[in-house]
Amino acid sequence: MNALLSVEELDVHHGLLHAVRSVSLAVAEGERLALVGANGAGKTTLLRSVAGAKQATHGNVRLDGEVITALPAHRRVRLGIALVPEGRKLFPDLTVEENLLVATRHRRAGPWTVDGVLDVFPMLRKLRSRRASTLSGGEQQATAIGRALMTNPRLLLLDEVSLGLAPLAVDAVYECLATLLAEGATVVLVEQDLTRALQVADRVVCLLEGRVVLDAPAADVSREQVTEAYFGLPGRTV
Numbered sequence: 001m002n003a004l005l006s007v008e009e010l011d012v013h014h015g016l017l018h019a020v021r022s023v024s025l026a027v028a029e030g031e032r033l034a035l036v037g038a039n040g041a042g043k044t045t046l047l048r049s050v051a052g053a054k055q056a057t058h059g060n061v062r063l064d065g066e067v068i069t070a071l072p073a074h075r076r077v078r079l080g081i082a083l084v085p086e087g088r089k090l091f092p093d094l095t096v097e098e099n100l101l102v103a104t105r106h107r108r109a110g111p112w113t114v115d116g117v118l119d120v121f122p123m124l125r126k127l128r129s130r131r132a133s134t135l136s137g138g139e140q141q142a143t144a145i146g147r148a149l150m151t152n153p154r155l156l157l158l159d160e161v162s163l164g165l166a167p168l169a170v171d172a173v174y175e176c177l178a179t180l181l182a183e184g185a186t187v188v189l190v191e192q193d194l195t196r197a198l199q200v201a202d203r204v205v206c207l208l209e210g211r212v213v214l215d216a217p218a219a220d221v222s223r224e225q226v227t228e229a230y231f232g233l234p235g236r237t238v
């Protein structure tokens, strides 16, 4: 497989805490990988290390075969890695449009414009001039994903897009994501909702206490197998 992203024996620490333990995985161009695991399994830490927001202590991250492990986050954005962080992290006093434009500072060359984002997320069109702090959770999430798209990513890292959203808002965000996925976006998705993760993904990787305990095509694993891996129960698929 010609991997767009390769993670090789990656270790990441928070002080003394060994949060990501010798994790290896690869994501091909156009692939949708769901990264699942219980709270504290290391999913966010792994995504942040791929994005350059957290330095790894050992191992490598490669984009298109090039080692990028030591590059700062803004250089990785220019290479095409965009992170939609847990909690969305918008600028609350800026408008939707301004939040989108902030992302253009270090971006990779490419086609995305504010209007392009508003086409994918029609719910934002009438909110273009509204301050982010006045938006609903779903609207904020759409803005955060739009901000990532404005960098013209080759690889989109989505951390818990449904967290804290009402079910209808989750549906709306996923409906918009479906448009992107249909266009062949390469995505790593951290998602607590296993049903949704398995629906969206081609492949599922499960982390348990920082280690990969399952890495399989989504079509080849049952919900039960993923749940067993998730909780570290015997009989899990590795």
Ligand SMILES: Nc1ncnc2c1ncn2[C@@H]1O[C@H](COP(=O)(O)OP(=O)(O)OP(=O)(O)O)[C@@H](O)[C@H]1O
Pocket (backbone or CB within 6 Å): 014, 015, 017, 019, 037, 038, 039, 040, 041, 042, 043, 044, 045, 046
């Ligand atoms: N900034 C930090 N400082 C210290 N410890 C941290 C920090 N961020 C995460 N951790 C710890 O690292 C471990 C992995 O956390 P991480 O957030 O990566 O897990 P997660 O799988 O994304 O879980 P969640 O679903 O709760 O976000 C946990 O034990 C967590 O408490």
